[in-house]
Amino acid sequence: MNRKEAFFNQINEGYQTKGDYIVLGSGMLDGETIKDAFIKVPLKTLNRHGLIAGATGTGKTKTLQVMAENLSEKGIPSLLMDIKGDLSGLAQPSAGHPKIDERHAAIGLPFEAKKFPIEVLTISEQDGVRLRATVSEFGPVLLSRILGLSEAQSGIVSIIFKYCDDNKLPLLDLNDFRKVLQYATEEGKEEIQSEYGLISTASTGAILRKIVELDQQGGDLFFGERSFEVQDLVRKDDEGRGIISVLRLTDIQDKPQLFSTFMLQLLAEIYATFPEQGDSGKPELVIFIDEAHLIFKEASKALLSQIESIVKLIRSKGIGLFFVTQNPNDVPDDVLGQLGLKVQHALRAFTAKDRKAIKLAAENYPSSEFYDVDEVLTKMGIGEAFISVLNEKGIPTPLACTMLRAPMSRMDILTEKELNDLIKNSRLYYKYNETIDRESAYEILTDKIEKINKKEAVEERKKEIQKAAKPTSRTRSTRMNPILKVVTSATFIRGVLGILKRVI
Structure with a gap:
């Protein structure tokens, strides 16, 4: 048996699967694509998570696009972080090209141009279905970790949440939280401290500064109503294809705190609300986090610990997480160790530091008798990658340099008209973009307050009259302070991750 035959047999045996799978491409040996040596992902x-890494321009985004397309055809929804703005093309079929035909002929797969059902989302000022969450849904634990607070400061945040719970004052946006924090050190200082303990003015000042920082990164747009329901990420179209949700983040690279805030809240809420699934036949949802280093950049130890915990636990909910970044070293070791599928595009060795990074990257992959991994890593072309997956028994497959298949959809952005039509034809757009500014949101919430507190209004007015009749009393009720916006009197129940579970 020659070297080529031995390689072909190893690939076909190592990547055999009895269950359903997607095909990423075909194995390569000595620079030649071996036809029909398919790289299959069960x-x-x-839901064992994954990594897509490689230098700029090596094809990471197209690999992400290929995976999302094939998952959609299998009825599996996905969420894509579109940092560079070139994933909207999923909504239109590929224009085709002779080189694409040549690539697929070498792989042994027919090429078919297709478009896919996508939903365009946003957490910033860009057009799309707006994603929001309330401060209450974060809970004191997650909010404290996002802000990087000390233990003493986190305790104060917990007191604020407890006070709002006890007094039926849900926190919707950062203005709500900021106002209650100021109230706790000014007008309501005696009231709150008599029941909940001493609150340091210095600590509240530090918390307020952290809130201002988050606000300046776009927190005012993200925090508020109407809250996005994570179940809307797992929809299918009329043909049974999984809907691909594309989150537009082209203006978010200079706002890493907002990006990590969104991601952690999203993952925490998914973990809290999705039912246990275990190792089922296929995942419920796959999330691709492009430019993943933005999540870990300048993250505190507490925040990293939170991320690691979620990555370890969320797989039981049928959720797969794929981190997309330039170098595997961008991902903390404890997270990297949880990733079962690894797609490594080429790395470039321009400096001694680069060469050292390549050696470290090579150590993340199984050894192979067919490759000198260090050398091949620097010589792979665009659309080629080292791949190792977990088979159905959870065992890593043989390392395979792979010629990846081409995307079936457009490898370019949508025109402005195409994008606007796509957004305006979305059912979710009218569901979540009905509240456009703070003034309209405030009036809606005020209307809710009046309905919820109708029975309490008479008694509250009596108390105000009684207090007004006592000129010596300096205590002022804040129960109906119009600045404190109340939405619901439902009990706040938080899970171990510190977020609010919605009560339907």
């Missing part, structure tokens, strides 16, 4: 193992 759907069953996609």
Whole structure:
């Protein structure tokens, strides 16, 4: 048996699967694509998470696009972080090209141009279905970790949440939280401290500064109503294809705190609300986090610990997480160790530091008798990558240099008209973009307050009259302070991750 035959047999045996799967491409040996040596990823193992890494321009985004397309055809929804703005093309079929035909002929797969059902989302000022969350849904634990607070400061945040719970004052946006924090050190200082303990003015000042920082990164747009329901990420179209949600983040690279805030809240809420699934035949949802280093950049130890915990636990909910970044070293070791599928595009060795990074990257992959991994890593072309997946028994497959298949959809952005039509034809757009500014949101919430507190209004007015009749009393009720916006009197129940579970 020659070297080529031995390689072909190893690939076909190592990547065999009895269950359903997606095909990423075909194995390569000595620079030649080996036809029909298909690299298969079992759907069953996609909730074991993954990594897509490689230098700029090596094809990471197209690999992400290929995976999202094939998952959609299998009825699996996905969420894509579109940092560079070139994933909207999923909504239109590929224009085709002779080089694409040549690539697929070498792989042994027919090429078919297709468009896919996508939903355009946003957490910033860009057009799209707006994603929001309330401060209450974060809870004191997650909010404290996002802000990087000390233990003493986190305790004060917990007191603020407890006070609002006890007094039926849900926190909707950062203005709500900021106002209650100021109230706790000014007008309501005696009231709150008599029941909940001493609150340091210095600590509240530090918390307020952290809130201002988050506000300046776009927190005022993200925090508020109407809250996005994570179940809307797992929809299918009329043909049974999984809907691909594309989150536009082209203006978010200079706002890493807002990006990590959104991601942690989203993952925490998914973990809290999705039912246990275990190792089922396929994942419920796959999330691709492009430019993943933005999540870990300048993250505190507490925040990293939170991320690591979620990555470890969320797989039981049928959720697969794929981190997309330039170098595997961008991902903390404890997270990297949880990733079962690894797609490593080429790395470039321009400096001694680069060469050292390549050696470290090579150590993340199984050894192979067919490759000198260090050397091949620097010589792979665009659309080629080292791949190792977990088979159905959870065992890593043989390392395979792979010629990846081309995307079936457009490898370019939508025109402005195409994008606007796509957004305006979305059902979710009218569901979540009905409240446009703070003034309209405030009036809606005020209307809710009047309905919820109708029975309490008479008694509250009596108390105000009684207090007004006592000129010596300096205590002022804040129960109906119009600045404190109340939405619901439902009990706040938080899970271990510190977020609010919605009560339907």
